Amino acid sequence: MVLPYxxxxxVRLGLYALAVAILFVICVAPSEQLPSSGGxxxxxxxxxWFVLTITGYALAPGRRLAIPVFALVFGAVIEGVQAVAPTGRHADPLDVVADVVGVAAGVAVMVVARWLWPRVRRA
Structure with a gap:
């Protein structure tokens, strides 16, 4: 089995760029055109942002700091775009807080996975 990294x-850069582009379109599209997740x-x-962070780590596990920093900056950029784009969306600082929570959860999962992986391989 070929692992993503x-x-x-x-190819890895292209896949991550695709994930970023999809998230960008979802975040700036008029909200009435998007289905609601109910959550x-x-x-x-x-x-x-959790999925974006985990995807980044799956494709580039050595980029321990770059992945979450990019995700956080991207979240702030999205809010800036929503503030000026005429799509009916609006910027909300609490969205950035939610982005931080998602990125932190992704980092936490990776930290635990890196800690567990050597133990699982020895077992």
Missing amino acids: RFPRP GDRFEHAAA
Whole structure:
């Protein structure tokens, strides 16, 4: 089985760029054009940034700091775009807080996974 971090670098960058582009479109599209998850906006933000962080780590596990920093900056940029884009969306500082929660959860999962992985392999 080929693990994602073993893909050639251009493929990994392309996959991550695709994930970022999809998230960007979802976040700036008019909200009435998007289905509701039923979990609420904050949950959706936290879940999306969790997935973005985990995807980044799966594709580039050595980028321990770059992945969460990029995700947090991207979250702030999204809120800035929502503030000026004429799509009916609005910026909300609590969305950034939800993004931070999602990124922190993703980092926590990776820390635990890195701690457990050597123990699982020895067993």
